[in-house]
Amino acid sequence: MSGTELFCNEHADELPAYQERMNKMHQHIASHTKDYNSNVRYRSKERSKRESFYHSSQWKKLRLFVLERDNYLCQYCLRFGLVRPAKIVDHVVPAQAAPELMTDISNLVTCCNTCHRAKTEWEQRFYHTGYQDEKRSIKADILIKNLSELPNFSK
Known part of the structure:
Protein backbone atom coordinates (compact mmCIF):
# COMPACT_ATOMS: atom_id res chain seq x y z
CA MET A 1 0.00 0.00 0.00
CA SER A 2 1.47 3.37 -1.02
CA GLY A 3 0.96 6.60 0.92
CA THR A 4 -1.64 7.91 -1.56
CA GLU A 5 -4.09 4.99 -1.33
CA LEU A 6 -6.95 5.08 1.19
CA PHE A 7 -7.35 1.32 1.53
CA CYS A 8 -5.00 -1.64 1.19
CA ASN A 9 -5.78 -4.33 -1.39
CA GLU A 10 -7.47 -6.46 1.25
CA HIS A 11 -10.09 -3.72 1.93
CA ALA A 12 -10.26 -2.12 -1.53
CA ASP A 13 -13.86 -3.30 -1.96
CA GLU A 14 -14.85 -0.95 0.92
CA LEU A 15 -13.71 2.14 -1.02
CA PRO A 16 -17.01 2.87 -2.86
CA ALA A 17 -19.02 2.77 0.40
CA TYR A 18 -16.45 5.04 2.05
CA GLN A 19 -16.58 7.52 -0.84
CA GLU A 20 -20.40 7.53 -0.68
CA ARG A 21 -20.31 8.32 3.07
CA MET A 22 -17.81 11.11 2.49
CA ASN A 23 -19.94 12.63 -0.31
CA LYS A 24 -23.03 12.62 1.92
CA MET A 25 -21.07 14.20 4.76
CA HIS A 26 -19.71 16.96 2.49
CA GLN A 27 -23.21 17.67 1.14
CA HIS A 28 -24.57 17.91 4.68
CA ILE A 29 -21.79 20.29 5.74
CA ALA A 30 -22.30 22.46 2.63
CA SER A 31 -26.04 22.64 3.29
CA HIS A 32 -25.53 23.49 6.97
CA THR A 33 -22.93 26.14 6.12
CA LYS A 34 -25.31 27.78 3.65
CA ASP A 35 -28.11 27.85 6.25
CA TYR A 36 -25.74 29.14 8.95
CA ASN A 37 -24.36 31.90 6.75
CA SER A 38 -27.84 33.07 5.70
CA ASN A 39 -28.81 33.78 9.32
CA VAL A 40 -28.34 37.44 10.27
CA ARG A 41 -27.03 37.57 13.82
CA TYR A 42 -26.14 41.16 14.51
CA ARG A 43 -28.80 43.33 12.94
CA SER A 44 -27.60 46.55 14.51
CA LYS A 45 -24.32 48.15 15.50
CA GLU A 46 -25.55 48.32 19.09
Whole structure:
Protein backbone atom coordinates (compact mmCIF):
# COMPACT_ATOMS: atom_id res chain seq x y z
CA MET A 1 0.00 0.00 0.00
CA SER A 2 1.47 3.37 -1.02
CA GLY A 3 0.96 6.60 0.92
CA THR A 4 -1.64 7.91 -1.56
CA GLU A 5 -4.09 4.99 -1.33
CA LEU A 6 -6.95 5.08 1.19
CA PHE A 7 -7.35 1.32 1.53
CA CYS A 8 -5.00 -1.64 1.19
CA ASN A 9 -5.78 -4.33 -1.39
CA GLU A 10 -7.47 -6.46 1.25
CA HIS A 11 -10.09 -3.72 1.93
CA ALA A 12 -10.26 -2.12 -1.53
CA ASP A 13 -13.86 -3.30 -1.96
CA GLU A 14 -14.85 -0.95 0.92
CA LEU A 15 -13.71 2.14 -1.02
CA PRO A 16 -17.01 2.87 -2.86
CA ALA A 17 -19.02 2.77 0.40
CA TYR A 18 -16.45 5.04 2.05
CA GLN A 19 -16.58 7.52 -0.84
CA GLU A 20 -20.40 7.53 -0.68
CA ARG A 21 -20.31 8.32 3.07
CA MET A 22 -17.81 11.11 2.49
CA ASN A 23 -19.94 12.63 -0.31
CA LYS A 24 -23.03 12.62 1.92
CA MET A 25 -21.07 14.20 4.76
CA HIS A 26 -19.71 16.96 2.49
CA GLN A 27 -23.21 17.67 1.14
CA HIS A 28 -24.57 17.91 4.68
CA ILE A 29 -21.79 20.29 5.74
CA ALA A 30 -22.30 22.46 2.63
CA SER A 31 -26.04 22.64 3.29
CA HIS A 32 -25.53 23.49 6.97
CA THR A 33 -22.93 26.14 6.12
CA LYS A 34 -25.31 27.78 3.65
CA ASP A 35 -28.11 27.85 6.25
CA TYR A 36 -25.74 29.14 8.95
CA ASN A 37 -24.36 31.90 6.75
CA SER A 38 -27.84 33.07 5.70
CA ASN A 39 -28.81 33.78 9.32
CA VAL A 40 -28.34 37.44 10.27
CA ARG A 41 -27.03 37.57 13.82
CA TYR A 42 -26.14 41.16 14.51
CA ARG A 43 -28.80 43.33 12.94
CA SER A 44 -27.60 46.55 14.51
CA LYS A 45 -24.32 48.15 15.50
CA GLU A 46 -25.55 48.32 19.09
CA ARG A 47 -26.16 44.57 19.20
CA SER A 48 -22.84 43.84 17.51
CA LYS A 49 -21.03 46.02 20.05
CA ARG A 50 -22.90 44.39 22.94
CA GLU A 51 -22.13 40.87 21.69
CA SER A 52 -18.44 41.61 21.10
CA PHE A 53 -18.17 42.80 24.72
CA TYR A 54 -18.56 39.20 25.89
CA HIS A 55 -15.22 38.35 24.25
CA SER A 56 -13.33 41.22 25.92
CA SER A 57 -10.82 40.89 28.75
CA GLN A 58 -12.99 43.26 30.82
CA TRP A 59 -15.94 40.83 30.66
CA LYS A 60 -13.73 37.82 31.39
CA LYS A 61 -12.43 39.53 34.55
CA LEU A 62 -15.92 40.63 35.65
CA ARG A 63 -17.29 37.14 35.01
CA LEU A 64 -14.57 35.45 37.05
CA PHE A 65 -15.05 37.94 39.90
CA VAL A 66 -18.82 37.28 40.01
CA LEU A 67 -18.42 33.48 39.81
CA GLU A 68 -15.97 33.54 42.72
CA ARG A 69 -18.06 36.04 44.72
CA ASP A 70 -21.11 33.78 44.34
CA ASN A 71 -19.10 30.58 44.98
CA TYR A 72 -20.20 29.18 41.60
CA LEU A 73 -23.76 28.78 42.96
CA CYS A 74 -26.98 29.84 41.26
CA GLN A 75 -28.23 32.94 43.05
CA TYR A 76 -31.76 32.57 41.68
CA CYS A 77 -32.01 29.05 43.14
CA LEU A 78 -30.48 30.10 46.47
CA ARG A 79 -33.39 32.52 47.03
CA PHE A 80 -35.61 29.45 47.37
CA GLY A 81 -33.20 27.28 49.37
CA LEU A 82 -31.90 25.29 46.40
CA VAL A 83 -28.15 24.82 46.09
CA ARG A 84 -27.16 24.34 42.45
CA PRO A 85 -23.72 24.71 40.86
CA ALA A 86 -23.57 27.29 38.11
CA LYS A 87 -21.18 28.73 35.53
CA ILE A 88 -23.28 31.40 33.81
CA VAL A 89 -23.02 35.06 34.77
CA ASP A 90 -26.31 36.83 34.16
CA HIS A 91 -27.39 40.47 34.16
CA VAL A 92 -30.22 40.95 36.67
CA VAL A 93 -31.44 43.81 34.50
CA PRO A 94 -30.75 42.76 30.89
CA ALA A 95 -28.02 44.69 29.10
CA GLN A 96 -30.39 45.30 26.21
CA ALA A 97 -32.80 47.12 28.56
CA ALA A 98 -30.15 49.02 30.53
CA PRO A 99 -26.77 49.19 28.75
CA GLU A 100 -25.44 51.48 31.48
CA LEU A 101 -25.63 48.54 33.94
CA MET A 102 -23.70 46.16 31.69
CA THR A 103 -20.51 46.30 33.80
CA ASP A 104 -22.13 47.06 37.17
CA ILE A 105 -21.07 44.28 39.56
CA SER A 106 -24.30 44.67 41.55
CA ASN A 107 -26.24 43.84 38.36
CA LEU A 108 -24.37 40.56 37.78
CA VAL A 109 -25.16 37.18 39.37
CA THR A 110 -24.16 33.58 38.86
CA CYS A 111 -26.95 31.33 37.62
CA CYS A 112 -27.58 27.80 36.40
CA ASN A 113 -28.72 26.82 32.90
CA THR A 114 -32.30 26.18 34.02
CA CYS A 115 -32.71 29.60 35.62
CA HIS A 116 -30.89 31.39 32.79
CA ARG A 117 -33.16 29.86 30.17
CA ALA A 118 -36.32 30.62 32.18
CA LYS A 119 -35.18 34.17 32.99
CA THR A 120 -34.33 34.89 29.34
CA GLU A 121 -37.82 33.78 28.29
CA TRP A 122 -39.33 35.93 31.07
CA GLU A 123 -37.24 38.95 29.99
CA GLN A 124 -38.46 38.58 26.42
CA ARG A 125 -42.05 38.78 27.66
CA PHE A 126 -41.51 41.43 30.36
CA TYR A 127 -38.91 43.75 28.77
CA HIS A 128 -39.43 42.78 25.10
CA THR A 129 -35.74 41.93 24.77
CA GLY A 130 -34.17 39.31 22.56
CA TYR A 131 -33.42 38.60 18.95
CA GLN A 132 -37.05 37.90 18.05
CA ASP A 133 -38.37 41.28 19.16
CA GLU A 134 -36.14 43.51 17.05
CA LYS A 135 -39.00 45.81 16.01
CA ARG A 136 -40.66 46.06 19.44
CA SER A 137 -39.50 48.82 21.74
CA ILE A 138 -37.77 47.68 24.91
CA LYS A 139 -39.57 48.49 28.13
CA ALA A 140 -36.72 50.11 30.07
CA ASP A 141 -38.97 52.24 32.26
CA ILE A 142 -39.68 49.36 34.68
CA LEU A 143 -36.32 47.90 35.65
CA ILE A 144 -36.39 45.18 38.32
CA LYS A 145 -33.00 45.47 40.01
CA ASN A 146 -33.69 43.52 43.19
CA LEU A 147 -33.40 39.72 43.04
CA SER A 148 -36.22 39.33 45.56
CA GLU A 149 -38.66 40.99 43.15
CA LEU A 150 -37.96 38.52 40.33
CA PRO A 151 -40.09 35.41 39.77
CA ASN A 152 -38.90 31.92 40.70
CA PHE A 153 -36.89 30.64 37.71
CA SER A 154 -35.57 27.52 39.47
CA LYS A 155 -38.72 25.41 39.00
